Amino acid sequence: MTEQLDPEYLSIRNLQKxxxxxxxxxxxxxxxxxxxxxxxxxxxxxxxxxxxxxRMVAGLLEPTSGEIYVNGKDVxxxxxxxxxxxxxxxxxALFPHLTVEENVAFxxxxxxxxxxxxAPRTAEALDKVQLGHLKARKPSELSGGQQQRVALARALVxxxxxxxxxxxxxxxxxKLREAMRREIRNIQQESGTTTLFVTHDQDEALDMAxxxxxxxxxxxxxxxxxxxxxxxxxxxFVANFVGKANFLEVGSVSGGAGGSYQVQSDLxxxxxxxxxxxxxxxxxLVVRPHRVSVEAGGDRLGxxxxxxxxxxxxxxxxxxxxxxxxxxSGQVMRADKLSSPQDELSIGDEAYVSFxxxxxxxxxxx
Amino acid sequence: MTATHTNTxxxxxxxxxxxxxxRSRLSAYGLVLPGxxxxxxxxxxxxxxxxxxxxxxxxxxxxLIETFTLASYSKAxxxxxxxxxxxxxxxxxxxxxLSAVVLSYPIALFLTRTTSRWKGVLIALAIAPLLTSxxxxxxxxxxxxxxxxxxxxxxxxxxxxxxxxxLSNNFLGTSIALVEILMPYAILAMISGFGRINxxxxxxxxxxxxxxxxxxxRVTLPLSLPGVFTGFLLVFVxxxxxxxxxxxxxxxxxxxxxxxxxxxxxxxxxWPLASALSVILLVVFGAIVAVYQRLIKRFEG
Numbered sequence: 001m002t003e004q005l006d007p008e009y010l011s012i013r014n015l016q017k018x019x020x021x022x023x024x025x026x027x028x029x030x031x032x033x034x035x036x037x038x039x040x041x042x043x044x045x046x047x048x049x050x051x052x053x054x055r056m057v058a059g060l061l062e063p064t065s066g067e068i069y070v071n072g073k074d075v076x077x078x079x080x081x082x083x084x085x086x087x088x089x090x091x092x093a094l095f096p097h098l099t100v101e102e103n104v105a106f107x108x109x110x111x112x113x114x115x116x117x118x119a120p121r122t123a124e125a126l127d128k129v130q131l132g133h134l135k136a137r138k139p140s141e142l143s144g145g146q147q148q149r150v151a152l153a154r155a156l157v158x159x160x161x162x163x164x165x166x167x168x169x170x171x172x173x174x175k176l177r178e179a180m181r182r183e184i185r186n187i188q189q190e191s192g193t194t195t196l197f198v199t200h201d202q203d204e205a206l207d208m209a210x211x212x213x214x215x216x217x218x219x220x221x222x223x224x225x226x227x228x229x230x231x232x233x234x235x236x237f238v239a240n241f242v243g244k245a246n247f248l249e250v251g252s253v254s255g256g257a258g259g260s261y262q263v264q265s266d267l268x269x270x271x272x273x274x275x276x277x278x279x280x281x282x283x284x285l286v287v288r289p290h291r292v293s294v295e296a297g298g299d300r301l302g303x304x305x306x307x308x309x310x311x312x313x314x315x316x317x318x319x320x321x322x323x324x325x326x327x328x329s330g331q332v333m334r335a336d337k338l339s340s341p342q343d344e345l346s347i348g349d350e351a352y353v354s355f356x357x358x359x360x361x362x363x364x365x366x
Numbered sequence: 367m368t369a370t371h372t373n374t375x376x377x378x379x380x381x382x383x384x385x386x387x388x389r390s391r392l393s394a395y396g397l398v399l400p401g402x403x404x405x406x407x408x409x410x411x412x413x414x415x416x417x418x419x420x421x422x423x424x425x426x427x428x429x430l431i432e433t434f435t436l437a438s439y440s441k442a443x444x445x446x447x448x449x450x451x452x453x454x455x456x457x458x459x460x461x462x463x464l465s466a467v468v469l470s471y472p473i474a475l476f477l478t479r480t481t482s483r484w485k486g487v488l489i490a491l492a493i494a495p496l497l498t499s500x501x502x503x504x505x506x507x508x509x510x511x512x513x514x515x516x517x518x519x520x521x522x523x524x525x526x527x528x529x530x531x532x533l534s535n536n537f538l539g540t541s542i543a544l545v546e547i548l549m550p551y552a553i554l555a556m557i558s559g560f561g562r563i564n565x566x567x568x569x570x571x572x573x574x575x576x577x578x579x580x581x582x583x584r585v586t587l588p589l590s591l592p593g594v595f596t597g598f599l600l601v602f603v604x605x606x607x608x609x610x611x612x613x614x615x616x617x618x619x620x621x622x623x624x625x626x627x628x629x630x631x632x633x634x635x636x637w638p639l640a641s642a643l644s645v646i647l648l649v650v651f652g653a654i655v656a657v658y659q660r661l662i663k664r665f666e667g
Contacts, residue, residue, distance in 0.1 A: 060569050080572040081580075093570035096562065097588045106584070110575035158574060 008069075009036035009194050010057075010162060015066035017052050017218075025064070026052045028218035034211075039188055039195040041205035044215035045241070050198045051166060053215070057196060058164050059083045070161055081110070086155030086193075087164040090171065092147045094139035100126070100150050101135035107158040125157035126150075128187060145176045152184065156191055163188065163195040169204060181208055202242045206230065214238050234276045236363050239286040246292065246333045248285040253362065256280075261362050267327055268305035275362025282365035291359040292335035294323055295352045296345055306354035309333065311345045325353055420641035428635045438642035448626070448643070452650060455606050455622040458541065459651075462605035463598045465545045466552040470597060474556035475590070478563070489557070493550040500547050504611045507543035508534060511615070535617025543615050548604050552597035559593015595662050599655065606651050623647040 012032040018025040027049040034040050042050040055061040057068055059080035067074050075083055086107075094103050105122045113121065126132045129149035139147055148168060155163060168184065169177045185208050188195050199205055205212045206226045213223040214237070222234040233239035236247065250263040259277050263285065264270045273285065293304075309325035312332065316322075321339040326332050333353055345351055420438055423431040442448045477489050495503065510516045511533035518530035533539050563586055571581045609624040616625065623643055630640035 058569075058573055060572070080569070081575050081577050083573075084575065085573060087570065087573040089566050089570060091564070091566055093564065093566040095567060095571070095585060095589075106571070106576075107574035110571075110580060154570075154574070164573075 008033040009038075009071060010034040010196070011067075011069040012053070012057070013067040013069070015053065015056060015068065016064045017049070017056060017061065018064045025218050027056070027063075030066070030215075030218070030220055032213055032220065032223060034194055034196070036194050037189075037192045038210040039185070039197060039208060041197045041199055041209035041212045042215055043199055043202060043205040043212050043242070046200060048215040049218040050200075050215045052218075054164055054166055054196055054198045057162070058085055058087050083162075084111075084158065084160055085162040085164055086158055086160030088148075088151045088155050088166065088168045090167040092139075092151040092171075094147055094150055094154070096139055098138075099135065100131065100137050100139065100142070103139065103150055104135075104154045104157050107154060111158055121157055125153040128156075128190075129153045129183075144172050145180060148172065148180060149183075152187065156187065156193065159191075160193060163193045165195065165197045167198055167200070169199070169201070177204075184208065206242070212242075214241060216241075232274065232276070232361055233286060233363055236284060236286075236365065239361070239363055244289050244334065244336075246287045246289060248287060248333070248360075249329070249331065250283060250285050250362075253279060253283050263362065265305070267307035267329055271305050271357045273357050273360045273362050276364060279362060279364045283362050284365055286361045286363055287333075287355050287359065289322065289334040290320075290336040291355055292333060293354050294325065294335045294337065294345065295354070296349060304354040305357060306352050309351055309353050311347050311349045311351060314345065314347060323351075325351060327353070416641045416644055419637055420645050422638045422641075424636045424638045430637060438636075438638040439646075441639060442642050442646060447621075448646075451621050451623055451626050451643075452646070454537075454620070455624075455647070455651075456654075458537070458544070458608075458612070458620075458622055459602040459606040461541050462544045462548060463602035465541065466549050466601040467556075467594055467598045469545065470549050470552035470556060471590075471594065474553045474560060474593070474597075475586075477553070478557055478560040479565070492553050495547070496550050500608075500610050501614075503547050504543055504614045507539065507546070507611075507615060511539045511542065534615055535619055537616075537620055540612045540615045540620050543611050544605050544608055545601075547611060548601045551600045551604060555597035555600050556590070556593040559596050560590050562592070563589045591665075592662075595658075599658060603651070603655065607647070 010033070012030055015027055015030040015032075016025055017027040030049070030053055032040070042053060044050050052061065056063045059075070059078060063076060066076070068076050070083075095106065098106065101122055104125050105118050108118045108121055123132060123135075126135055129152055131146060131149055131153065134142065134146065139150065142150065148171075151168070165184070169180055172180060181204060197205075197209065206229070209226060211224060212226055212229050214221045214229065216237050222229060222238045224232075224234075229238060229242055233242065233245075239245045239247070248265065248268070250265045252264040253261050255262045255272075256275075256277070256279060259274050260272060261275050261279065261283075262270065262272050263283075265285075275283070294309075307327050309327045311323050312326050313324035314322065316339065319339055321337050321344070323335045323337075323345060324332050325335060335353060421434050421436070423433050423435050423437055425431050473492060477485070477492060480488065482488070508515070512518070513530040513534070515534065517533060518527070521527040522530065533542070567585055567589070568581050571585045572578075576584060606622070607624060608622075609628060612620045612622050613625050613628065616622075623646070627640045627643045627647070630636045630643065
C-alpha cells in the first residue's frame with residue numbers, strides 16, 4: 001500500500017551537502033522526483049552542485065542531510081557497491097589493465113552472476129554499442145567515442161537500478177557528441193533505465209532529457225520539461241542560461257491569475273503576457289532573439305508591441321543574421337533573423353522592433 | 367621559369383635544413399661526449415681492470431702473478447662455501463626486497479593519495495633518512511638490536527626475558543637494518559609508479575559492485591604492480607651489493623659476496639679471487655635482474 005503512495009522511482013528529499021571547511025552548501029535543499037524510465041538532466045554552470053548531487057545519488061559522497069529514495073527505499077546509508085547503479089564517468093574510468101570484454105564483465109563478476117551467463121551478457125552489451133569486434137582490445141587502443149561506448153556498456157550490463165552519467169560527452173569532439181547524444185538516448189530508451197545525466201551543455205539537455213533540472217548555487221531553479229524550461233522559464237537565471245534571451249524592463253505589472261499578467265512598458269505600450277507564477281514586484285520580460293521582428297523604416301505593425309530602435313551592430317553566421325538594436329530607452333535588444341539576400345539593415349539604420357506578446361514571458365527580477 | 371626557380375629554392379631550403387640537421391646531430395653528440403668520457407673513465411676502465419685482475423694468479427706468499435688463468439674462478443665456483451655465499455646474498459636481496467616493498471606499500475599509497483597540504487612535507491619526511499649515512503644508521507640499529515640494546519634491555523628489565531634475543535650479529539639484524547635503510551628508495555619508486563591509479567577507477571569499480579577489498583585486489587593492486595616491481599628491484603639490487611650494514615650488523619657472521627670480496631681484498635690479500643667474486647656478483651645478479659625485467663615486461667603486456 002505504501003508503495004503506491006510513492007509513484008516516483010527516484011525521489012530526492014531535502015538533499016544537502018556542505019563540504020568540510022566551507023560555509024556555503026554546495027547542494028542546498030534539493031528536491032527531485034524522477035519517474036521510472038525517464039532521463040533527467042541536471043543542468044547548470046560549473047560549481048552549481050550538479051556533480052555533487054549525482055555523486056551523492058551514486059553513493060560516492062555522503063550527504064550532509066537529506067534522503068534519496070530509489071523505488072521507495074532510502075539508499076543514503078547503502079554503500080556504493082550495494083546500490084547497483086551504473087555510472088559513466090567524465091573520464092570514462094575504464095580499467096586500463098583489462099580488455100574491453102573484461103571491463104564490461106567486471107560488474108557481472110562483482111554481482112556474482114553465474115559464470116555461464118557472464119560471457120553472453122557481456123557480448124550482448126558490447127553488441128548493443130556496436131563494439132563486439134573490439135572486445136580483445138585494451139581501452140588505450142580505442143578512440144574517445146569507443147571508450148565512451150564501452151563505459152556505457154559496462155554501466156548497463158549490470159541492469160542498474162539507475163544509470164548515472166557525469167558529463168559523458170564533454171571529452172568528445174562536436175560531431176561525435178551529437179551522434180553519441182542520439183545513441184545514448186536510444187540505448188537508454190531501449191533498456192528503459194531511469195537515468196540522471198549531468199551536463200553543462202544546454203543543447204545536450206534540451207535534446208536528450210525528458211525533464212531538466214536547472215541548478216544554480218546548489219539550488220534547483222526550475223524542474224520541468226525541455227519546452228517548458230525554454231518557453232516558460234521560472235527565473236531570470238533559467239531564461240539566461242538556457243538559450244539566448246532579451247530582458248525588457250517593464251514599468252508596471254498587474255494581474256497574475258493563471259500565470260497571465262498585464263504589463264505596461266514605456267516603449268512597447270500595454271499588453272498581456274504569460275509569466276512565471278506569483279510575480280508581485282519587479283519583473284523582466286523575456287523575449288527570445290529569434291522571435292523579435294525587425295522592420296526597416298515606417299510602418300508600425302498594427303497591434304503588436306512595437307518600439308523604435310537603431311541598429312548598432314550586426315553579425316552574420318550564414319543562416320542567421322543578428323542585429324543589436326538600441327531602443328530609445330538606451331537598452332539594447334538582440335534580434336536574430338533567418339538570413340535572406342534582401343532587406344538587410346546597416347549599422348545606423350532606424351528600424352522598428354516588435355514581438356508577439358504570446359512569445360514573451362514574464363520572470364521575476366533578480 | 368618560375369617553376370624551376372621555386373624548385374631550386376626548395377632544394378636549397380632542403381639542403382639548408384639537412385645541414386642544420388647534421389649540425390644539430392653533431393652538437394647532440396658533443397653534449398653526450400663528456401658523459402661518455404666520464405662513464406668510460408669511472409666505470410668501464412675499472413670494470414676492465416677488475417676483470418683483468420680476476421685472471422691473474424695469487425702467489426703462495428700473497429704476491430700477484432700477472433698471467434691469464436681461470437684459477438680464481440674455478441676456486442670460487444668449486445668451493446661450496448662460495449655457493450653458500452651466493453645463496454646468502456640472494457636470500458638477503460629477496461628478504462629485504464620483499465619486506466621493504468610490503469612495508470613501503472601502504473606508506474607510498476597514502477603519500478600518493480593524500481590531499482593534505484602537508485603532502486610535500488610528508489614525502490620529504492619519508493625520504494629524509496637518506497640524509498643520514500648508512501653507517502650512522504647501522505650504528506643506530508646496533509644500539510637498538512644489540513644484546514644490551516634498547517629492545518633487549520627493555521624486555522629484560524621488564525622481566526619478560528632472562529637471556530637477550532639474538533637480534534644482532536646475524537642475518538635477522540642485518541635484514542632489519544637494511545630494510546629500514548632501503549625503504550625510502552622503495553617508497554620513492556612506488557610513488558612514481560602509482561601515477562596510473564586514478565581514484566575514479568576505484569569509484570567505478572565500487573559502483574559496479576566491488577567491495578573495498580575487491581576494489582583493492584582487482585583494481586588498485588594490479589595497477590600499482592609496476593611501481594611495486596620497480597621498488598622491489600631497486601631494493602634487491604641495493605641489498606645484494608650492500609656492504610657496510612652486513613659487515614657491521616652481521617658481526618662477522620653474515621657472509622655475503624660483498625663482505626667476502628672485502629675480506630679477500632684486505633685480509634687475505636687475494637686480489638684475483640676478490641675480483642673473480644666481484645665478477646660473479648656482477649654476472650649472476652645482472653642475469654637475475656635481466657630475467658626479472660623480461661618477466662615483468664611480459665606480465666605488463
